[in-house]
Amino acid sequence: MATRREKIETMLVDDPTDTFLRYSLAMELDKEGEHDSSLEKLRELSQDETPYVPAFFMAGQQFARLDRLAEARAILRNGIEQARVQNDTHAAGEMSDFLASLGELGE
Numbered sequence: 140m141a142t143r144r145e146k147i148e149t150m151l152v153d154d155p156t157d158t159f160l161r162y163s164l165a166m167e168l169d170k171e172g173e174h175d176s177s178l179e180k181l182r183e184l185s186q187d188e189t190p191y192v193p194a195f196f197m198a199g200q201q202f203a204r205l206d207r208l209a210e211a212r213a214i215l216r217n218g219i220e221q222a223r224v225q226n227d228t229h230a231a232g233e234m235s236d237f238l239a240s241l242g243e244l245g246e
Contacts, residue, residue, distance in 0.1 A: 192230045
């Protein structure tokens with residue numbers, strides 16, 4: 140039986156631009172401990188013509204779990220800016236709260 144990741148990858152063959160499938164694949168890669176691949180997929184989503192705001196938040200959380208706090212802060216700042224551009228005040232607020240929880244720069 141195919142894994143969730145394999146199912147997502149199969150669906151992406153038919154529609155490689157599907158934002159939700161690409162995001163889902165990044166989340167599966169994170170669960171499997173393939174952080175570099177996951178973060179690369181999230182980076183790609185954050186650089187789409189219309190950046191996918193949740194990708195910034197998930198990348199920030201992943202960087203924080205990996206103790207890569209400077210990268211977490213940077214991606215969250217970019218995500219907050221993009222959320223505001225897209226008028227997504229809820230996402231901007233969530234990312235702002237998470238950024239504040241990471242503390243001062245100090246790195």
